[in-house]
Amino acid sequence: MAASLTLDALTKRYGDGPPVLDGLSRSFVPGTLTVLVGPNGAGKTTLLRLLAVQAYPTSGTVRYGALNIHERPYRYLQDVGLVHAGPELPEHLTAVELLEWILRSRGQWTDDEGPARIDALLNRLRLDERRENLIGTYSSGMVQKAQIAAAFVAEPAVVLMDEPLRSLDTATTEATAKLIQAFVEEGGLAIVASHQTDALTPFADEMVRLGEEESEASTSPQSTRPGQQ
Amino acid sequence: MPRPSSLPSPIRYGAGWASRLAYALLLGVLSAAAVLLAAGADPATRADGLRLWAFVAAGVFAVAPPNVLFPDPNVATLQRLNWAPRRLLRYHGRRLAPLVLLVAVPAVLLAYADPGGPLRRLGLKTAALGQGLLLILGAALDSFVHFATLGARSQAWQEGQAGQWYAQAVEEQGQGVDLPRGLVPALFATTRCFVVAVAAVVATAAGAQVGTGLLAWGPGLLLLGWAGARLGRRRTAYDRHFYHTTAFYAEVLGGGTVAATDREPVPYDALYWVPRRWRPAAWASVRQLDRRLPLGRLVAVAHLGLWLFCIRGVAPAVITTYLLVIFAGQVAAGAVLGTPSAAPRAFQVSMQSVADWIGARTFVNLRWFGPHVGSLALVVLFGDTYGWGWVGTWAAVHLALSIVAAAAVTLAAEGRTRATA
Numbered sequence: 001m002a003a004s005l006t007l008d009a010l011t012k013r014y015g016d017g018p019p020v021l022d023g024l025s026r027s028f029v030p031g032t033l034t035v036l037v038g039p040n041g042a043g044k045t046t047l048l049r050l051l052a053v054q055a056y057p058t059s060g061t062v063r064y065g066a067l068n069i070h071e072r073p074y075r076y077l078q079d080v081g082l083v084h085a086g087p088e089l090p091e092h093l094t095a096v097e098l099l100e101w102i103l104r105s106r107g108q109w110t111d112d113e114g115p116a117r118i119d120a121l122l123n124r125l126r127l128d129e130r131r132e133n134l135i136g137t138y139s140s141g142m143v144q145k146a147q148i149a150a151a152f153v154a155e156p157a158v159v160l161m162d163e164p165l166r167s168l169d170t171a172t173t174e175a176t177a178k179l180i181q182a183f184v185e186e187g188g189l190a191i192v193a194s195h196q197t198d199a200l201t202p203f204a205d206e207m208v209r210l211g212e213e214e215s216e217a218s219t220s221p222q223s224t225r226p227g228q229q
Numbered sequence: 230m231p232r233p234s235s236l237p238s239p240i241r242y243g244a245g246w247a248s249r250l251a252y253a254l255l256l257g258v259l260s261a262a263a264v265l266l267a268a269g270a271d272p273a274t275r276a277d278g279l280r281l282w283a284f285v286a287a288g289v290f291a292v293a294p295p296n297v298l299f300p301d302p303n304v305a306t307l308q309r310l311n312w313a314p315r316r317l318l319r320y321h322g323r324r325l326a327p328l329v330l331l332v333a334v335p336a337v338l339l340a341y342a343d344p345g346g347p348l349r350r351l352g353l354k355t356a357a358l359g360q361g362l363l364l365i366l367g368a369a370l371d372s373f374v375h376f377a378t379l380g381a382r383s384q385a386w387q388e389g390q391a392g393q394w395y396a397q398a399v400e401e402q403g404q405g406v407d408l409p410r411g412l413v414p415a416l417f418a419t420t421r422c423f424v425v426a427v428a429a430v431v432a433t434a435a436g437a438q439v440g441t442g443l444l445a446w447g448p449g450l451l452l453l454g455w456a457g458a459r460l461g462r463r464r465t466a467y468d469r470h471f472y473h474t475t476a477f478y479a480e481v482l483g484g485g486t487v488a489a490t491d492r493e494p495v496p497y498d499a500l501y502w503v504p505r506r507w508r509p510a511a512w513a514s515v516r517q518l519d520r521r522l523p524l525g526r527l528v529a530v531a532h533l534g535l536w537l538f539c540i541r542g543v544a545p546a547v548i549t550t551y552l553l554v555i556f557a558g559q560v561a562a563g564a565v566l567g568t569p570s571a572a573p574r575a576f577q578v579s580m581q582s583v584a585d586w587i588g589a590r591t592f593v594n595l596r597w598f599g600p601h602v603g604s605l606a607l608v609v610l611f612g613d614t615y616g617w618g619w620v621g622t623w624a625a626v627h628l629a630l631s632i633v634a635a636a637a638v639t640l641a642a643e644g645r646t647r648a649t650a
Contacts, residue, residue, distance in 0.1 A: 072470035088305035105310035
């Protein structure tokens, strides 16, 4: 069961430069999809890196329920699935092996259900028979599919995705959007940074615009999600 | 019941075969030097040699761990797997293990390599090795704990929340090191780790002079125990230290948020001595290398050590080993240029051929050829132990190492792209 992610006066600067995020306070609640939008350099990736514990704040805190995520990353990451901005996957594994490894490492592997679970997810993401080939031989779109599958395979409560639709063909874009939609409808908390918002806006609960008034985040709630209108 | 995993290990503890070959060569050279040095020596001389080797180890472990451990290339995968704090600690330990082996294996050979009587005075040899290994492992662990948990302090410095006295001194007096501010704590840590380890070596030597066994064992035991206790206190929260320090180094040394330094980058024309064909790539490589490592200062410190040894009249075999370590270490630093953040593979092969990268990197490695030869020339001019032939031999050794290291790094980086293309 997901908990809320609560940002309290979150500030991040690089070196002694101006803050990329300045005193950001807000909450992301379970059962919602938040899309981060804004121009290049607005701080979308920085915010996602902070939420993924790949960066540490200059000041302020991020809490997952009562947990300070930067103090207890291992506990927090047990509930999190990640899609990183870059194709950071091991090249000498197949997509199937990667997902098996994640399930085993997180204690969720069973011989009975594991292979079927992986197959179902990869089928849904339309990763074809090349799922048994090494990731190093994949096209950029196939790597992206493997990344998305890696984020969802352990059935996380929170997914953080940086440009998940990049390089995907139209059919997989739709499939990924549906995957995120189903995840949110089942109570998951999704935060996605993307320039390709068309596929996500129909069921996004909130669009957070970064980089518009000196890093203040402005929000425009979306009420078009099925069942919430 | 889950079946045992037959998955390969995709976590990259090291690089490809070329880097492994370079590592094996370096280990082979050091081991051969240790065997040559130790042949026929009595236990007391071996103990002296081991303490001298521990002194070198103090320098190695004061400098190398952050370069070996950070930024971690596998952090995205590790987050997906979400290893527990103790497993992250073991993972980090395994990443440092090759460096520890590089120092420990020659130490074992220094103690036991004795073709004339391998089993002669085995107890004394073992005692000397034990004392030496305690110092080496203590220095390694002390440095590991210090650097692995430095992330929070480094970030505070980087963002101006700590170290204001330093910033003020730089502003008022115009003095300071040419590094991003966040790396200054790591620089201080280098000095601190070196001083602590050398103090333990000196205390061990003093204890051995006094003649009681306990005093010779004590400093190493104390250093190892102290570092172990600190690590023990931090192990349950090692996930925080791991992610924070990795995040900091990713910010400063790569990951698209590299902080600008106030150091004047090397001008293109300063590389007039590089053939025109390779000059652009060599220039870009030198600029990247300068922003990653203060190599010039390390080379200068290494040669100060050489002069000190020569003034003290240290045996030529020791000088040979020392020079091999300096030269091999300097060219090995070029491996930084083969990492994905410095050499995105597709981009690299689009710029020039693999052979041209070998050429360019050879000249990057030869950047310190002049200072090396100049330093050796000073030794010849102010002493009577070595002649000009000695300088020429070492110049040839440096040239050969530069070519071999450039080829190894290039084959591991751009060469691998070709192989998988």
